[in-house]
Amino acid sequence: MDQKSLTVGVLGPKGSYTEQAALCYFKDCAIIDNYLSPQDIIEDVSRLVIDYGVVPVENSIQGGVASTIDALIKYRVNIVGEIVLPINHVLAAHPKAEFFRRVLSHEQALNQCKDYLKAEYPHCALEPTASTSLAAKIVSEKEIADALVICSEHAAKTYKLKIIAKHIASTNNNETRFFVIGNSTAKPTVHDKTSIVFGLIDRPGALYDALGVFKKYEINLTRIESRPTKKKLGDYLFIIDFEGHKDNEIIKKALEELSSATTFIKILGSYGIA
Amino acid sequence: MDQKSLTVGVLGPKGSYTEQAALCYFKDCAIIDNYLSPQDIIEDVSRLVIDYGVVPVENSIQGGVASTIDALIKYRVNIVGEIVLPINHVLAAHPKAEFFRRVLSHEQALNQCKDYLKAEYPHCALEPTASTSLAAKIVSEKEIADALVICSEHAAKTYKLKIIAKHIASTNNNETRFFVIGNSTAKPTVHDKTSIVFGLIDRPGALYDALGVFKKYEINLTRIESRPTKKKLGDYLFIIDFEGHKDNEIIKKALEELSSATTFIKILGSYGIA
Structure with missing residues (x-):
């Protein structure tokens, strides 16, 4: 291709x-x-x-x-x-910048680096932007001389900013x-995952029964998340990731069996594990 | 009291x-x-x-x-x-306002009312604020004459704004x-719920086994949500709400049994159902 x-x-x-x-x-x-x-x-x-x-x-x-x-x-x-x-944030600034009054970045990045900022730049105001790369773009294009930016090294290089410090986040991992x-489907590889979403029949133990299908076929769940159906409070959809490809015979059988505990199942895709 | x-x-x-x-x-x-x-x-x-x-x-x-x-x-x-x-959003404005160029509100409220805004105020720019009440406060205190606000009726009244329209969200329910x-604990009432958080032992089927305890004691789960442990990707805590009070004998037994499938359990509280 x-x-x-x-x-x-x-x-x-x-x-x-x-x-x-x-x-x-x-x-x-x-x-x-x-x-x-x-x-x-x-x-x-x-x-x-x-x-x-x-x-x-x-x-x-x-x-x-x-x-x-x-x-x-x-x-x-x-x-x-x-x-x-x-995700490795760096501290960057416009090459012409000398004195800093504020720090621009996404709220989450500001939060993850707040210990560093408190220690090194206690006088700077924190200004949230919609994304880390938008902060880099603004400072670069408007040639803002009094602002620090927290963004990726990739973003700093993209906007020709000067990197001042690395490893500034207090959160590891x-x-x-x-x-x-x-729009295509990915062919099976050596090690695949599948993501599905389903709604549960409204009876006690329905989620337990649904998970029982995965246990029965020894399918390893890697993630489960709930999202509201948006119909009423307390009504959820479940998104599950598990190991295996949807074209695998065991997975096919399990999904078929799963339908007895669910109101619908949508296969979101099968894909090679990162 | x-x-x-x-x-x-x-x-x-x-x-x-x-x-x-x-x-x-x-x-x-x-x-x-x-x-x-x-x-x-x-x-x-x-x-x-x-x-x-x-x-x-x-x-x-x-x-x-x-x-x-x-x-x-x-x-x-x-x-x-x-x-x-x-959550019932209303459209409001400063009593002196006449011509509108923009709409201030929280991003989620703007999103929930976008069909109405597109039909009635297509020329208005959408300006996200940190909360719906902050939008009402800004327009009131700065006497902004060219802005609409999406907020609760309560907020509109709090800031003496004029209510222009009600029922403007396209999302129901x-x-x-x-x-x-x-810091206290709530005494049992007629109908209580309990919220707990727990970590799972790292083995296939651990979540299934944990939910099995609730099934065994016929305890009705009303909600399950996962949150990252923040240690590594793919490592989750589970927050579960179920019917019953933590001082109830059956609930005590179930929580005791639950500990064999979990690394820790924290009871977040028992409280009367709304």
Whole structure:
């Protein structure tokens, strides 16, 4: 497959962690970086506006990305790949900057680096932006001379900012898991995972019975998350990731059996483990 | 108990849905409304700075409030009550306003009312604020004449704004569930719920076995949610709500048995069902 012609949608602006994840996975492709939300990317994949999309699904500190899960439930697309990216924030600034009055970054990044900032830049005001790469873009394009930026090394280089410090977060093991979204289905590899979503029949023990199917077939669950059905409080859908490919005979049998405990099952995709 | 002297922390500024929930529950109390996050409220309850706190825990459209769950795991406090509040947004403006160029509100509220805004105010720019009550406060205090606000009727009245339209959200059944947080424990009532958090022993089927304890004792689960342990990707804690009070003999037995499938259990509190 000639990847040169592939269009891949990522969260913008240019320099985002999502773009970095996409570049790890696709090597050579045309990045479309004007997306503001995972939902917009997934919708455009479903409408064939772009070939693939890369969206964050889960972070080791923050947890699940609700808007990604909701859009995967809503649109007809497939998860075709998984990427895990270490999140390493750096402190950067415009090359002309000398004195700093404020720090721009996404609220979560500001929070993860607050101990460092309190110790090294106690006089600086914290100014939340919609994303880490947007902070880098603003400071670069407006040539802001009094602001520090917390962003990825990738974003700092993208916007030609000077890197002042590395390893500034007090949280270790900060990783984000991304899904690659497409319209095809991924063929089985040596080691696959499958993601599904289902609704439970409204009776006590329905979730227990559903999980029992996985135990019976010795299928290893790697994640379970609940999301509201948006119909009423206390009514949930469950998103489950497990090891195995949907074309595998055992998985097929298990999914068939699972339907007796569920109101519906949607297979979100099978993909090689990152 | 003389509720007049009680101090109750809520998310600010004045007029928030959280304040409204607190006023429903406590009738007469001293509201402390300068909190920016559920974590700050819960921390101040644990440090005895305030008697009680009210925090959002779950919304029927958006799902769980991660920062509340994380703070309940971290701090030594008890859930002592539950409140369910219908979320009804109204469209409001400064009484002097005549022509509108923009709409201020929380991103989620803007999103929930976007169909209405597109139909009635297509020329208006959407400007996200940190909360719906902050939008009302800004427009009121700065006497902004060209902005609409989406907020609760309570917030509009609090800031003496003129209500222009009601029932503007395209999402029905929008409800938020709040927890009342304190340092005491709530005595059993006719109909109680208990919330716990636990970590699972790292072996296949551990969650299934944990849920099996609830099935065995015929305890009705009302909610299950997972949160990252923040140690590594793929490592989760589970937060479970179920019917019954922790002082009930059956619940005591079940929790004892549950410990064989879990690395730890923390009882977050037992409280009367809303």
